[in-house]
Structure formats: structure tokens, C-alpha cells
Amino acid sequence: MAIKYSILGLLHYKNMHGYRIKEHIERNFGHMWSINYGQIYPNLKKMKEDGLIFMKEVVQNGEKGPPRKLYSITQKGREEFIKWLEGSPEKAMILRDPFLMRFVFYGFGDYKRSLETIDRQISAYEDELGRRRENLKKWRKSGIYVELIAELGRDMNEMILEWLKKARIRITEHYKEEAK
Numbered sequence: 001m002a003i004k005y006s007i008l009g010l011l012h013y014k015n016m017h018g019y020r021i022k023e024h025i026e027r028n029f030g031h032m033w034s035i036n037y038g039q040i041y042p043n044l045k046k047m048k049e050d051g052l053i054f055m056k057e058v059v060q061n062g063e064k065g066p067p068r069k070l071y072s073i074t075q076k077g078r079e080e081f082i083k084w085l086e087g088s089p090e091k092a093m094i095l096r097d098p099f100l101m102r103f104v105f106y107g108f109g110d111y112k113r114s115l116e117t118i119d120r121q122i123s124a125y126e127d128e129l130g131r132r133r134e135n136l137k138k139w140r141k142s143g144i145y146v147e148l149i150a151e152l153g154r155d156m157n158e159m160i161l162e163w164l165k166k167a168r169i170r171i172t173e174h175y176k177e178e179a180k
Helices: 002-013 018-029 037-049 075-086 098-103 111-142 144-179
Strands: 053-058 068-073
Touching (some): 002 018, 002 037, 002 053, 002 068, 018 037, 018 068, 037 053, 037 068, 068 075, 098 111, 111 144
């Protein structure tokens, strides 16, 4: 359900094709959830059938291949989106991260390998934090709600980065103690 309403929300800003929708969600909402084309295109098809969006084929000047499908929100789509906005949230916030699922089982493996993986995660979160801080400047112009979500992404990134660094220190200390 979140995909459907995320697409409707994005189409409030401007008309988009499927690739741009996926790209926008990954770049700007990646801290909340991920998406793949197998989720986007069936949703777009169903939303078009339901009259929530309109699709227009657009030939790109100078491009080869089939025309792009450009989607826009209809009045019916706007009405359904508003109903969703005004409804109750479906679930409490859940942090889904494949790394964390793996992390809980690192005690069964080689701790040095786990530290290498943690180091890679630290590096990735540091890179992402830099991007989030830069993007926050841009999102401040998009309204208070977008700005607050961008701040949440930055804050979560900072919190997880701090936790990773603390976890690395504690794991290292733990295995030094065991070695004595």
C-alpha cells in the first residue's frame, strides 16, 4: 500500500515515468524503504486501471526506442490520496536492514570478519551522511514536512553511525578480554 500512495504523492509534485519514480524513492526515501521495478510497474498499471493516474506516451527528441510512459495523477487519484493522508498509519515504524539481521548472528563467525563488515558499514554510513547533509539544504525549500523527513533521515544516519562505531569498540574490547 505504501508504494501506491508514495507514487501518488510524488505525482503531486510533477509528472514522472517509472524509472524516475524509482530513482526518486531510492535517492530520497532510502532510509525508510527500498523499492524495485517489479513493485513499481504493476502498481502503475493497477493505478491506471483504477483511474488514479493517467499515462501518456512521450517520444523523446533524439532518443531511439519506444516512447516513455509519463504518468500524472488524476482528480480521483488526488481524492484517494487525501483519504489515505487523513487515515491512521498502518504500522509502527520498523527499521529493516539486512545488515542488522546478519549482525545478530556474527557471534557464530570469525569476529575479525565481522569487524571488516562493520568497517564497511561505517564507511557507507559516513558517505551517506555527507549526501544527506547536502540534500537537507535542498529539501529545506520543499516545505516543513519534507524538511522534517530529511532531518529524520540525517538523524537516523547519525544515530546508526554512532552505534556502529560503539559496537566496533565493544566487540574489539570483548575479544581482547577473551584472549587474556
